[in-house]
Amino acid sequence: MSQGSKIVIKDFNFYYGAVQALRNINLPIQPNQIFTIFGPARSGKTTLLKSLNRLTDLIFGTNHTGSIFLDGTDIYDSKVDLTHLRRRIGIVFDLPTPLPMSIFDNIAYGPKLSRTNRRNRLNEIVEKALRSAALWEEVKDRLHGSALRLSGGQQQRLCIARILALEPEVLLLDEPCSGLDPISTTSIEETLFQLKKDYTIILAPHNIQQASRVADRAGFFLNGELVEEGPVYQIFTKPRDKRTEDYVTGKFG
Amino acid sequence: MIINRSRYMTQSIAKFLIWMGALSTIAVMILILFQILKEGLPVLHLRFFLDSPKNMGREGGIFSTLIGTMALTGVAIFFGAPLGVGTAVFLREFTRESKISRVIRFGTDCLAGVPSIIFGLFGFVFFVIQLNMGWSILSGGLTLAAMILPTVISTSEESIRAIPPSYREVSYSLGGTKWQTITRVVLPSALPGIFTGILLSIGRSIGETAAVILTAGSSLVMPTSLFSPIRTMSVHFYILAREGISMEMAYGTGAALILLVLMINMMAQWLINRYIRHRT
Numbered sequence: 001m002s003q004g005s006k007i008v009i010k011d012f013n014f015y016y017g018a019v020q021a022l023r024n025i026n027l028p029i030q031p032n033q034i035f036t037i038f039g040p041a042r043s044g045k046t047t048l049l050k051s052l053n054r055l056t057d058l059i060f061g062t063n064h065t066g067s068i069f070l071d072g073t074d075i076y077d078s079k080v081d082l083t084h085l086r087r088r089i090g091i092v093f094d095l096p097t098p099l100p101m102s103i104f105d106n107i108a109y110g111p112k113l114s115r116t117n118r119r120n121r122l123n124e125i126v127e128k129a130l131r132s133a134a135l136w137e138e139v140k141d142r143l144h145g146s147a148l149r150l151s152g153g154q155q156q157r158l159c160i161a162r163i164l165a166l167e168p169e170v171l172l173l174d175e176p177c178s179g180l181d182p183i184s185t186t187s188i189e190e191t192l193f194q195l196k197k198d199y200t201i202i203l204a205p206h207n208i209q210q211a212s213r214v215a216d217r218a219g220f221f222l223n224g225e226l227v228e229e230g231p232v233y234q235i236f237t238k239p240r241d242k243r244t245e246d247y248v249t250g251k252f253g
Numbered sequence: 254m255i256i257n258r259s260r261y262m263t264q265s266i267a268k269f270l271i272w273m274g275a276l277s278t279i280a281v282m283i284l285i286l287f288q289i290l291k292e293g294l295p296v297l298h299l300r301f302f303l304d305s306p307k308n309m310g311r312e313g314g315i316f317s318t319l320i321g322t323m324a325l326t327g328v329a330i331f332f333g334a335p336l337g338v339g340t341a342v343f344l345r346e347f348t349r350e351s352k353i354s355r356v357i358r359f360g361t362d363c364l365a366g367v368p369s370i371i372f373g374l375f376g377f378v379f380f381v382i383q384l385n386m387g388w389s390i391l392s393g394g395l396t397l398a399a400m401i402l403p404t405v406i407s408t409s410e411e412s413i414r415a416i417p418p419s420y421r422e423v424s425y426s427l428g429g430t431k432w433q434t435i436t437r438v439v440l441p442s443a444l445p446g447i448f449t450g451i452l453l454s455i456g457r458s459i460g461e462t463a464a465v466i467l468t469a470g471s472s473l474v475m476p477t478s479l480f481s482p483i484r485t486m487s488v489h490f491y492i493l494a495r496e497g498i499s500m501e502m503a504y505g506t507g508a509a510l511i512l513l514v515l516m517i518n519m520m521a522q523w524l525i526n527r528y529i530r531h532r533t
Contacts, residue, residue, distance in 0.1 A: 084428065093419065099438060100441075113427065113428055146531075
């Protein structure tokens with residue numbers, strides 16, 4: 001398959017019981033880019049993101065065929081260490097999900113799980129992660145205050161920082177701005193621009209304007225199918241498929 | 254017009270009845286407290302708590318029964334709480350609704366409905382006789398542990414159920430194992446609820462009489478080990494009053510019991526509030 005791809009999704013089908021949520025997906029994803037998967041609700045975006053770090057394993061009665069390769073290794077191989085995989089591929093959910101503990105403990109939660117980090121090293125990790133997520137200046141004086149008291153936008157950046165603290169290779173973002181105001185959205189988008197230098201980012205945007213603003217490449221999903229994918233510019237101005245054109249011009253969705 | 258008036262009528266009657274219900278609850282509580290404390294408080298001096306009972310409890314204090322009560326309750330919680338919380342974790346985190354979980358739930362519901370004297374009888378036959386542990390703190394404590402299990406299980410399960418599923422998802426997505434997720438996210442979040450269940454259990458253990466007489470005995474001698482027989486404050490109160498030994502001392506013991514339970518409750522509430530404030 002495509003040379004230099006970070007992730008390659010190959011003939012991937014996904015089922016919730018008898019319901020098929022993804023249909024024969026084939027998609028290579030390049031490193032250091034923002035790839036956006038967009039489409040109407042229930043088109044399979046969240047399922048695809050959660051398949052990529054196998055959070056779908058937590059749901060009872062799911063099934064899949066096909067493979068997903070990360071750096072050439074099938075993540076569904078039985079030898080894959082799940083906790084390690086999830087550290088390499090981090091996910092941010094659509095609603096901010098701070099854990100009910102302090103800001104510091106939220107960020108340190110992931111690093112502490114592996115027990116390799118001593119306290120002084122933790123301080124460094126937390127500061128670095130918060131800086132990368134553009135949250136440090138706002139919270140540096142109340143690191144030990146509860147994360148639940150942050151605003152929605154700050155909480156979402158906290159969730160991004162929490163992932164970054166693990167120094168993953170791939171970032172999955174599932175409509176990370178859906179509950180946020182325009183100002184918070186802008187600051188998260190700026191954060192994403194900074195991050196793509198070091199990470200491979202797959203983003204399900206909460207509207208197609210965001211997709212066109214931040215992404216390098218885009219894939220249009222409809223009813224579990226990948227209709228087409230290509231450079232953002234091409235997808236939004238000269239889509240090859242009639243359905244993509246109808247969606248990006250607002251004829252449906 | 255007539256219909257309207259009757260609606261307002263119903264409204265005021267309902268309001269009156271609901272208020273009466275609430276007020277009589279408080280009235281009953283105040284009456285009980287007043288009665289016990291009026292008779293009991295005059296007896297309560299520091300000496301009463303620190304002296305051991307003399308002459309069958311006619312004189313002296315309640316020190317050995319205070320120690321007995323705390324030891325017995327301690328043993329009950331020591332065994333009952335981990336077992337109950339563990340069962341709740343199993344039911345909520347390790348199984349989905351299935352035959353096993355339904356059987357366990359049915360079992361605990363049955364246990365919850367069993368009268369305490371039956372637990373006493375079981376404890377007497379099993380721990381005291383069969384296992385030859387005699388009337389002792391251990392026999393009594395284990396019996397009480399079985400008795401409080403349903404309370405601990407159902408309150409723990411309820412508070413674990415109330416934790417947003419997203420907490421678990423976050424923990425897994427950050428590379429947590431199931432065990433790490435349970436110990437670092439699930440249990441800490443459920444702790445206030447679990448603690449409340451344990452508190453209820455402490456109250457029940459302290460107040461239990463029938464099951465305790467049958468399994469821990471009613472000895473007034475200061476216990477020296479887990480195998481010593483003891484008399485708890487509730488049993489002391491019962492015997493003093495039932496056998497007409499000394500009503501004065503009985504009321505004193507009752508008042509001390511109430512104060513003890515009140516103190517434990519207030520302390521626990523303070524701890525829970527502090528914990529919750531710290532986390533949110």
